[in-house]
Amino acid sequence: MLAFVLVSGSLWILLELSSTLMEKMQAQEMMSGLRIPEMDELGQFFRSLPTSTLVGIGALTAVLAYWLATRPRPIKPPCSLLHQSEEVPHEDGGRRSMMGDPSKLLTHYHDDARTMYEVFQRGLHISGDGPCLGSRLPNQPYKWMSYKEVSATQGTPYLSVTTTVSALSESRESFRGGGTLKRDAQNVFNTYHLFRDIYLGLSGNLQVLPSNQVTARAEHLGSGLLHQGCQPNPNQFIGVFAQNRPEWIISELACYTYSMVVVPLYDTLGADAIRFIINTADISTVICDKLEKAQVLLENVERKETPGLRRIILMDAFDSALVEHGKSCGVHVQAMQEVEALGREHYRKPKPPAPDDLSIVCFTSGTTGNCCAICMNVMHDLCSVFIFPNQDDCLISFLPLAHMFERLIESVVYCHGGRIGFYQGDIRLLPDDMKALRPTIFPVVPRLLNRMYDKIFSQANSPLKRWLLNFAAKRKGAEVSSGIIRSDSIWDKIFFSKIQASLGGRLRMIITGAAPTSPTVLGFLRAALGCQVYEAYGQTECTAGCTFTTPGDWTPGHVGAPLPCNLIKLVDVPEKNYFASKGEGEVCVKGPNVFKGYLKDPERTAETLDADSWLHTGDIGKWLPNGTLKIIDRKKHIFKLAQGEYISPEKIENIYIRSEPVAQLYVHGDSLQSCLVGIVVPDPEVMPEWAKKKGMLGTYKDLCKNTQLKKAILEDLVRLGKASGLHSFEQVKNIYIHNEMFSIENGLLTPTLKAKRPELKEFFKAKIDQLYSSISM
Template identity: 30%
Template sequence: MQKTLLQLVEEGYPLNKTGVCMAVKRDGQWVETPIEDFRKKVARFAMGLYGLGIRKGDRVGLHSENCTEWILCDLAILSLGAVTVPIYATQPGEQIRYILEDSEAKVHITSSQKLFQAFAPYVDELPNLQLVGILGQFHDRMKTLDEVMTDGKALLNSEEAIYPAMVAAVEPEDLATLIYTSGTTGMPKGVMLTHWNIVSNVIAVKEHGFFINTEEHGGGKLLSYLPLSHIFERCMTFLAISSGFPMYFIPNIDTFTTDIQEVKPVHFTTVPRLLEKVYTGIQTKVEAAPGAKGKLARWAFNKANSYEVGTPKTGLGWKLADKLVLSKFRDLFGGNLVGITSGGAALPSKIMSFMNGIGIPTAQGYGLTETSPVLTIYNKDRLVAGSAGVVLKGVELKLIPVEGGSGDEGEIVVRGPNIMKGYYKKPKETAEVLSEDGWFYTGDIGRLDQTGNLFITDRKKELLKLSTGKYIAPAPIENELVLTPEIEQAIVIGNGQKFCSALLVLNVPALLHEIKEAGHSLTEDQVWDHPEVRAHLM
């Protein structure tokens, strides 16, 4: 039976054992919002938007860091049958103006003065756009969130029948969100996703089996740092609420290490880059550790590093490594993690092996904004290193051979209830990726093993063709390079050339540490021309 996001969320409230719906860290303190307070605020803000003229089908822009109010605003917009248009916190002002204009947004919500500054030069170009500020008033045309909720509360009291009628009128196939995906060229395209696109995906992930579930881990907390403007984290937040878990939002990734130890979550979603940084950070400290403790730490690190995912950890060696060293690594993540789910890019096998080796189950899924987003996800009882998991129930997946791919590789093509309705006002671009019978062409290259596990090779458009005629997939090479502590970023180039090269962005603090260990004391300005540095990098 199809349902809306509003119905999905309502099913989760009674399952919550903590009484806390969500929390956000402000001024160094966690601000928790109880479930009933949250529900009241959603209704009040929805009616406040109604008072501003928002009706079913209208678009509302939402530009904010991760916070409780992000989801509050989202659910209020959806309660009216309106459409949320999320905007990345880092989006340039010109693109914000384009998105608001292209989506024909009637109201635009901004969290802070800092974020509003990007759009401020373009405000006068959209004179009919109504403005709402979450944390204050940043323009003379702007109302604050509290003011809009106060107006909504009055309207709820005077017109009691409007809000429940608006909620009841929302249908599963109604458009829920327009998510503008950034392309390599031109302005972003608006991906049209319905309530059922997203709900079907959340249900399929829950039925497939996740690292956490209400029965075993109810009462635990979830941590969120990935942008809610991306469908991955938004979908995972709906999964959390509908499963009865409170979500704790980190507005600033710079405080991640402190925040995760305060919250002590049972789960969080991530992109591989965070885990890569954790890995290289631990590696650097372990390599620098002196004496017998350093020798022990390196032994345990190497043991976790060479762990074969899915195999049992038996024997005295594992017990000693875990008690003396690996448990300390787990404490860096708060000590309560049941698992970590990675997405957004391929999770290197070495990182997956290490994380599982230290005792934190870590695996990945695969999907795109256009697929709401999950297409494949790990089997928690049979993890496979390097795999993006198996196909979700209800999703069909096939591989179409491509030029440059090996015999068992092909472009990943999918069909299911989670596939977008198309790109907003862009029928030509929609027809290029979505067939008349519902097959979506992802542009990603992959292969399937005999057990149905999907392995992502690269993006179809990113394959490099050397002058020799050989095709190179750059992503696996780049993923391996950034595992070196001294390398922050890497990009492989060589299209049309005889061989590949790599452009590297160095991790200067790590490099300085290595040079210091070799007996040299250099400043950041001196590091680039020093012969010892060049020799080390070569």
């Protein structure tokens, strides 16, 4: 209303002023001279104006000055958005980021944070021993541990805060003084601080519980492990088998503090995978959270399936029966507090790793045989080029910590003195945790973004509401396209404020990766959430990331430009008609963030890393004219139909998933069949209403058995396929409607929520056979 009054008033003043000016100019015959009036003439002219007109001019000037001072400004990108990467000579078509030194790849960003141990120490000093790790009980506020409580350092030299602030100020002023963006690390540093001025300024408002005693839990836990026989070197592997919680990070840091190697065990991995990891990595000590997991580990030892396991350390309380169970099979069961107490009594001076030392062995998602040893020393540093947190930032941790994507983002937050708040362990309570924590940084996977998008539109339960929502998103999207990110526009106040409040109301950055994101979903959420939404691309073998959205480039449909730490090239995939000469092919990555190899598997390593150290990802990419990369297909799951046509099922699934009633689906085919079939899981929140509009009523389970619903969904899938240009042989010919979601718990999704294709094929084998037998060709 205020804006309307100001605009209306300004227009009235402008009309009145124009009328008066015309009268004066005609009276004084100023139009005839066609010359610029002298200052004396202007002064005489304004003195002759009525007081009301002068007041109007002053008011209009004030309104214009206020608008100029407060108008939303676009984010200034660190390089030209029309030229985000360039080809490197003598690298067989490899392309590099336009940021950084053109003569070499970036190996680290901060000189004082070259290992994960140093990352925590840097965060400690930047934060001034501020809050680090937070957790909560149901219906309770978050309680926090400080950086010293978590990591502690004893006499580590560090640059003073005054010196640091002075250096940052000089760097910022140097950049503001003019000149172009040079391709060197120093100006990347300058750019970072310029962005920091623009982006930041939010402050946390959660109550932080003060620490009365610095406990240095990581050092004490590490000292306790060494006192019991663990060796402070990269040959000592320690397993961590727990959900996201502060003790996970304390255990991780205990290993880094004494040069030991962390081996994450996915919280929901099956027994076979757990056995494989423990045996392959020669793990003798596992730190786990719950009694039930300890019992599973002991049962494996009893069956002589993990003979090397000798010690289990529990985060939660347990009874004497578990200790006796351990004794009976030769395993020492201890409480984490007991080991920390031993460490306090037998304290060892930290022995942090060198930058090139192995620090993590991470088993890739969804398999039991792809163990890859990854050095994490570069991962946090290099993403600091694009992610700009400060000590007031707060990240909510709910993606598995065993997943490198989550570790990547969290490590950047630690590096800059920010805080991490953990969810309660139940994904259904995540919305409540978001409201309690009010995070500023939110790492997500595309599946969650899709569900957010679907839920928003399902609540707009009339054609008019949907039209208004789309209209508002398009108008707000026009601002986003011009680089302006804000949450205080008229569209936010009317349409999007409740959506933003449901996520805590303070989000300024969402980072998504691990799978492709629909451009439609990404574009809408960038407008609706009023925050920066970045998309990353990579895999475990390149330390989670190799491309990232350039700040200021909010156009959907690509995964950004190469990170400054790696080159990317495309190689021919002739069987799918992709050729590097046309800017299409398999994505290959080379740089210090690429892994060293698969643990104890040189044959698989040779298949993935070629003689020139290029990592072959199995994804098909395409270079866009502005130097960004678009993922268009998948090589690894390509198969032939009986008639010889190549099929990429994931490409088809990414099209079909846009169907309104569909939550999940699996497209199947093989070389013995001439067509495709699919398994579809409808969205329980959306499908019933969608079916009702088509005249079908019933419960969710009843509707899943309805042949008319099956026909309607199949028709919608085919419609989407045609609209996206799928060939006839790429369309499914029959589908089965399944009423249970694919999940980590039932073994059909990886911990990063990707489909486990072999498991899906086996699980639905009988249904797939029935689908083929019912097709009349």
